[in-house]
Amino acid sequence: SQQGEEDPQALSIQEGENATMNCSYKTSINNLQWYRQNSGRGLVHLILIRSNEREKHSGRLRVTLDTSKKSSSLLITASRAADTASYFCATDARGGADGLTFGKGTHLIIQP
Amino acid sequence: DVKVTQSSRYLVKRTGEKVFLECVQDMDHENMFWYRQDPGLGLRLIYFSYDVKMKEKGDIPEGYSVSREKKERFSLILESASTNQTSMYLCASSLLLGGGLGPGNTIYFGEGSWLTVV
Numbered sequence: 259s260q261q262g263e264e265d266p267q268a269l270s271i272q273e274g275e276n277a278t279m280n281c282s283y284k285t286s287i288n289n290l291q292w293y294r295q296n297s298g299r300g301l302v303h304l305i306l307i308r309s310n311e312r313e314k315h316s317g318r319l320r321v322t323l324d325t326s327k328k329s330s331s332l333l334i335t336a337s338r339a340a341d342t343a344s345y346f347c348a349t350d351a352r353g354g355a356d357g358l359t360f361g362k363g364t365h366l367i368i369q370p
Numbered sequence: 371d372v373k374v375t376q377s378s379r380y381l382v383k384r385t386g387e388k389v390f391l392e393c394v395q396d397m398d399h400e401n402m403f404w405y406r407q408d409p410g411l412g413l414r415l416i417y418f419s420y421d422v423k424m425k426e427k428g429d430i431p432e433g434y435s436v437s438r439e440k441k442e443r444f445s446l447i448l449e450s451a452s453t454n455q456t457s458m459y460l461c462a463s464s465l466l467l468g469g470g471l472g473p474g475n476t477i478y479f480g481e482g483s484w485l486t487v488v
Contacts, residue, residue: 291476300374300460300479301413346412348477358477360405362412 263361264347270367277334279364281347282327288350290323291358292332295344304332304345334366342368373397376461376480383487389448391483393461401464402444403428403477404436406457413460419444451487459483 265280281290289308293301307314307323307330314321320333334341344365348358377392395402403418405428415428419438433455437445444463448455461480 298458298482298484300481301462301477302479303476306476359415360413362410 264345264364266364267362268365268367270369271337272369273337273339275337277337277341277366277368279332279345279366281330281332281361283330283347283349283361284328285349287325290321290330291348291350292319292321292330293346293348293360295346295363297343301346337366337368339368339370342366374461374463374478374480376459376483378483379481380484381486383448383451383485385452385487387448387451387487389451389485389487391446391448391459391461391485393444393446393463393480394442395444395461395463395478396442397463397478398441399463399465399478400441402438403462403464404434404444404446405460405462406430407460407482408457416446416459451485453487455485456487457485459485 263282271277287309289306291306292304294304295301305316305319305321307321309325318335323330344363346360346363348360350358374395383389401420404416405413406416407413414430416430416434417425417428417436419425422438422441425436435447460482462477464477
């Protein structure tokens, strides 16, 4: 079963606006990560937030984690056309070496 | 930069054929993974390996097997391809980390292999 569920499934905004995507998960985690996937390509790691962290920034990315609600959000500020991609959250609820569990993704479209 | 290379980007195979998908990573990572990605289902873990000659089943191992004879190479095998195995297959690798701490279980993905079974 899927651990992470992203919301919304699809999001279309104008270039320059901020984009917010949410992720909910079911079990306790060690960390949560966000990945980006351009159409037909592999996934690229964006940012990781540990279970004892509440907020993390990286460039135009801001991630929050609320372990009490088992949810995370990814904010992309000042969006660009090149941000058009699918975004996935992933958790390592398995506890270490045996892979991450991915959600189904949010497809983000930035309108120029 | 970490590089994970999948040997075939696009394959078309017939039902019943044996299919090999090869993956090589160049960063001496212990862990390697095979996922498949389908519309509406996201990524699902098929098999993973945390050492040479070691393998573990993921969420959907049925119809697949794997081989890890060398640390840098992880092969996914479809013994008898079926149409429901038409999908995008993603290989990935990461460092072996205990407890999910440290720099994090960041996974590095290959570009994917599109397999169509007809």
